[in-house]
Amino acid sequence: MELGDLALFSGDFQSAMSHFTAAIDAGRDGSRLYSTSPAAATELFLLHRRMLCYQGLSNWSKLAQVRGGGVGVGLEEIGAGADLFGRVSLMLVEAYFKQGEWETARDKATELLVHKDFTNESLKKKIKTVKRKCEAEIEEENGGGEGVDVPPPAAPAPTTTTTITTPAAPAFVAKKPVKTAAPVMPKYQFWQSDKFITVSFLEPDVTEDMVAVEYEEETVKVTLTRKGGADPLVILDGVLFDKIDIEEGSIVLRKDLN
Secondary structure, three states, rough: OHHHHHHOOOOOOOHHHHHHHHHHHHOOOOOOOOOOOOHHEEEEEEEEHHHHHHHOOOOHHHHHHOOOOOOOOOOOHHHHHHHHHHHHHHHHHHHHHHOOOHHHHHHHHHHHHHOOOOOOOOHHHHHHHHHHHHHHHHHOOOOOOOOOOOOOOOOOOOOOOOOOOOOOOOOOOOOOOOOOOOOOOOOOOEEEEOEEEEEEEEOOOOOOHHOOOOOOOOEEEEEEEEOOOOOEEEEEEEEOOOOOOOOOOOOOOOOOOO
């Protein structure tokens, strides 16, 4: 059982289920255990653990098929295991509900709630909640309750219709947006030495008025405006490696034909 619990609480539901099933089989004398046997509470405990595995796997059909711990076992014969029996039975009721077997779930919940020895109020409250959900689903499935006579609608009053013929308005056809390719940015290289900052970029037919350079102690920005009135392109806008003296600086534009 310890191995099963370890696997269960680590989320390995398949392995846990194998351990709990093996423990149940090992504890049985022959083909079944009678509820009056001292081992009955242990088997019910293991069944509850195995049902937790099915619940973790969201396998409601398998959970509902679990044998040995369902509603109908005499609570007075289990004694101290009554609350555990209630938890097992609640899981079965929820499993039937999850499968859409609302009438079966409702009937089993009713059977459990009226048992004289079942006194756990917390579990009773949960079972009542599931029962109410079942009843609501059954009512909705049956059309929302008993029918109510509704008088037929009154006949519409006579009306006068005037037809006005107008030429159809021209259909509005939305223009498809024209895709414009982004401008090709010139490739550039940047160097900074003790005395010079050099920004070199590839662009044909560049004149001095097409290039703008802005610099501060720690930043430099180079902008190129191409011919034809296009928007300026920011070639470089970044932080310098070292601070510079802006009062001593000057800008030189040089065309390198090599």
